[in-house]
Amino acid sequence: MSTRIRFVIFALGALGLGALLVHGVVDLPSFGNYPGPYGDLIAKLAPKERHMVNTVTAVVFDYRGFDTMGEELLLFGAASAVALLLRERREEDVHGVDDRVTSPAVRGVGALAAVMLLVIGLNVVSHGFITPGGGFQGGVILASAFAVVFLTVEYRAYREIATTSFGEPVEAFGAGAYVGLGLVALGFGLSFLQNFMELGIPGRLSSGGSAIFVNFSSALAVFGGFLVIFSEYIEENMRERHQ
């Protein structure tokens, strides 16, 4: 294809995209102006109706819990696809792999950071209905604690605490528990994933009713999912280094 034809095709595409962009931006509400009633309503209703102070998590795990289930299963599918594509033949033997991290300072700081990340992750998960965060964010933080172990301490230490056979059941249990909680609500004669427990006092760690369990199961699913993805990529690299 000559440069000229390429340029003509690019110009046509750019013009079309530009026109669409301008068309889309013109009708936007002005900067900082929120027109919809839904957000304001939720902000007023969630603390009274669901006893949850952080309304974002209230929407994610209670009002729109079904949508979040879709996202959960999406991550489940992604992790499964990564495992399916990369896990063709696995080296079980990890002896002879050279570990690049030798500085004791890096190892020390890394181990400390991993422990801190674990604590922060659990904190973010459990305070989901009170402060910003929740199952998704906390789950990724928990998984990244393991990634830090790999990056700073050593591969063998990582392999000992996070084999792929460790991440998979965690992920599967989390995703299954999420769906299971929805079915339990159905069993009580409520809608799918509807809150079926006592809501507790707003602002307390125990507030939120059965959505607490939804929150924790999504944390497990996300934690396991990211762990599976990390492990597959890391194993893939280690196999390369091994040969």
Next chain:
Amino acid sequence: MVPLQSVCLLFVALGALAVVVTQDVVRQAILFSIYGFSLVVLFVIFQAPDVALSALVVGGIAYPLVLVSAIARVAAQRKRK
């Protein structure tokens, strides 16, 4: 608040441009983490701390780790050939 927001938006726009313009993949991955961090600051300033937390862990740790390990794999394969 508006000047702060404009500065943040500008940083995000510049960061995104830098990521796209960079040719070397390793540099691109590092620049992407910096760009991800500028996004985190943007979310905090626009009062969306929940989104900021997600962006922090996914853009700062998860995505770069996957990206860097993929780059390392390709580099090792090229070296063998």
